[in-house]
Amino acid sequence: MDYLKIHSTQQLSGEISISGAKNASLPLIAMTILAKKPLTIGNLPDVVDIKTLLKLLTKLGAECEFSHKSVRVDTSSINETKATYDIVKTMRASILVLGPILARFGHCEVSLPGGCAIGQRPIDLHLKALEQMGAHIDIQAGYIQATTPNGLHGCEIIFDKITVTGTANIVMAAALAKGVTTITNAAREPEVVQLCEILAKSGVNIKGIGTAILEIEGTDGALLDIADFDVIPDRIEAGTYLCAGAITKNELTLTHVEPKHLGAVLSKLEEMGSSFTITDDTITIHPAQEIKPVKIVTQEYPAFPTDMQAQFLALATQAEGVSIIEEKLFENRFMHVSELQRMGADITLNGHTATVSGKTELSGTDVMATDLRASSALVLAALVANGETNIHRIYHLDRGYEALEEKLQNIGAKIERLKE
Numbered sequence: 001m002d003y004l005k006i007h008s009t010q011q012l013s014g015e016i017s018i019s020g021a022k023n024a025s026l027p028l029i030a031m032t033i034l035a036k037k038p039l040t041i042g043n044l045p046d047v048v049d050i051k052t053l054l055k056l057l058t059k060l061g062a063e064c065e066f067s068h069k070s071v072r073v074d075t076s077s078i079n080e081t082k083a084t085y086d087i088v089k090t091m092r093a094s095i096l097v098l099g100p101i102l103a104r105f106g107h108c109e110v111s112l113p114g115g116c117a118i119g120q121r122p123i124d125l126h127l128k129a130l131e132q133m134g135a136h137i138d139i140q141a142g143y144i145q146a147t148t149p150n151g152l153h154g155c156e157i158i159f160d161k162i163t164v165t166g167t168a169n170i171v172m173a174a175a176l177a178k179g180v181t182t183i184t185n186a187a188r189e190p191e192v193v194q195l196c197e198i199l200a201k202s203g204v205n206i207k208g209i210g211t212a213i214l215e216i217e218g219t220d221g222a223l224l225d226i227a228d229f230d231v232i233p234d235r236i237e238a239g240t241y242l243c244a245g246a247i248t249k250n251e252l253t254l255t256h257v258e259p260k261h262l263g264a265v266l267s268k269l270e271e272m273g274s275s276f277t278i279t280d281d282t283i284t285i286h287p288a289q290e291i292k293p294v295k296i297v298t299q300e301y302p303a304f305p306t307d308m309q310a311q312f313l314a315l316a317t318q319a320e321g322v323s324i325i326e327e328k329l330f331e332n333r334f335m336h337v338s339e340l341q342r343m344g345a346d347i348t349l350n351g352h353t354a355t356v357s358g359k360t361e362l363s364g365t366d367v368m369a370t371d372l373r374a375s376s377a378l379v380l381a382a383l384v385a386n387g388e389t390n391i392h393r394i395y396h397l398d399r400g401y402e403a404l405e406e407k408l409q410n411i412g413a414k415i416e417r418l419k420e
């Protein structure tokens, strides 16, 4: 197993090129199941989660050629409709194939994803919405078995909670359904917006893109003519590197980034004392020399993302004063706290709220990555911790950060990947 050895780094400088968004790529790859002919998706991040989904599509019979950040996918050869446990257990987002397979083939089996390090993460809302659209769903031996005896039809869906992959799944199912599906309380994340925009360009009439009410007029089974396209930049990767500039107090420039997707993150960094120079596709952070404490509540887009909570928690350990960080989306998303405490952070957890007292001197030690974003919080802490930090179980990091150590090495960080 690989681990990262990181030495405290005073000086970072230069540019970091932001990769394509993992969380946009996953639904977009699943969407190719709805395509009439092969297509190429560009600006894909080279990360494990993308390879996992392509492996799943390949197992279903699709042809996927991944080369240099793009993939050519031909789903016309799909001859299997079962997403088996061996793949789904490694990536919950595999559930994204349920909507499109069911819409195209009228039946689908997907292993239930099971538990997760950051919370229970049920998929009841995906299933309830598909049932409303006419699917029959049985849970048998750990598998969702879905059929559509009379096809999928449009209907009015009101999500009890805003769900990102749930919205994507239902939008994809609705794209091929008969009639109009209205989704109220839809997710407005940029990743969902890109999915809707590509579907709209491919002949599906979608109203309300980017709002909480989506209206999708299905094609009644007709496959879609989807042209080649590029995935949007990864706003969470970008936010993580902005935190690297802020925590080490170094000016850094991000390129190939979409500043419009980073509103809440930039605003919190500003409250903490940083300022920015922003162009259409670059952000330069001018970090605060004295970091101010902050209050953060994670919420759905456009509010502050839960996927940036761990990184800001690491940053708050270096703020002068008391920061309060409340996690509203996932009940167990504070696993990084105990590792940061082992490095010397002063953090008190009370239910869903972390109180971080700073500034504390952090010391390098051996720590364990517990989930994807928790891992990047440990990397940030290690950049300013005295001495050497070894971060174990970085397979979590490899799921979602493309070439993290190369990108950090290029700006001067002392970071290396070693084998246990």
Ligand code: UD1
Pocket: 023, 026, 093, 119, 120, 121, 122, 123, 124, 125, 126, 127, 161, 162, 163, 164, 165, 166, 191, 306, 307, 329, 330
């Ligand atoms: C997606 C992102 C993940 C991010 C999360 C929240 C991908 C691949 N993953 O995850 O990085 O942290 O959005 O922004 O895009 N819920 C239910 N029932 C459901 C579905 C969700 O109760 O059927 C709950 C969840 O437990 C959670 C909340 O709704 O509390 C939001 O979850 P959701 O938006 O579905 O997260 P994901 O789509 O899994």
